[in-house]
Amino acid sequence: MSTLPSRLSVVTLGARDTGALRSFYRSLGWTELPSSDDGWSAFLLGGVLLALYPLPDLAAEAAPGVPDPAGGWSGVTLATIVDSREQVDTAFAEAVAAGAVVVAEPTDRPWGGRSGYFADPEGNRWEIAWAGTARFDERGALLAFG
Template identity: 90%
Template sequence: MGSLPSRLSVVTLGARDIGALRSFYRSLGWSELPASDDSWSAFLLGGVLFALFPLPELAAEAAPGVPDPAGGWSGVTLACNVDSREEVDTAFAAAVAAGAVVVAEPTDRPWGGRSGYFADPEGNRWEVAWAGTARFDERGALIAFG
């Protein structure tokens, strides 16, 4: 029997308004793939593809027959780890300037790092975090943690 490779290749958000989300993520300074449009959009982030796909179409593929989720928090958070404690505040401020909604201001955490939470225009939660044990390669991909 084969095995499932231990990797995360793509994270896809089901978008209620893909145009607004595309605009928000471009406002963060992220480069959208050239093939992106309002039927599918993607950003290559440190070795992981971050994709946006219309929610009804994603639901038809990934959850056929299940009602669309209500608005609000899904119980999932995405994270962008940065290189220093100070960079948490700078990156967080950039997200807010691009239109993010503040969920929890950056603060030093009991686990020894620093992080804050914001929501994108559709309520998807992002954490901007620094953990002293995180190590990244030249592309920004996480290569060690802990």
């Protein structure tokens, strides 16, 4: 039996401009932890912490000796699953109004759901999705999918 729990607790984005990212996520209406500043910032999302950490500091810890990545897409997407098909479009529009860059407009997907993609000010990709099989607890933490 493993001592490593099967859970995701924190997603950390290495930020090139922590202040701009903090401002963007606050513009989405997300509540920032009181201890946040430009040296480390975090938002509690459902049951997962979204942390923003200056890229050079994160690289020193997580990738010592590896050259800093170029700007643009990292090959990783983050997703927020909403409660209804219609909410995909309204949540997507709110993200764009807060300064997100449209990557792919919301559309019905072959797997039966609906989703669209946007990029935050540093190119991190977010998917806003609805999946009829997703189930959440009272905090918004994902309990089941599929």
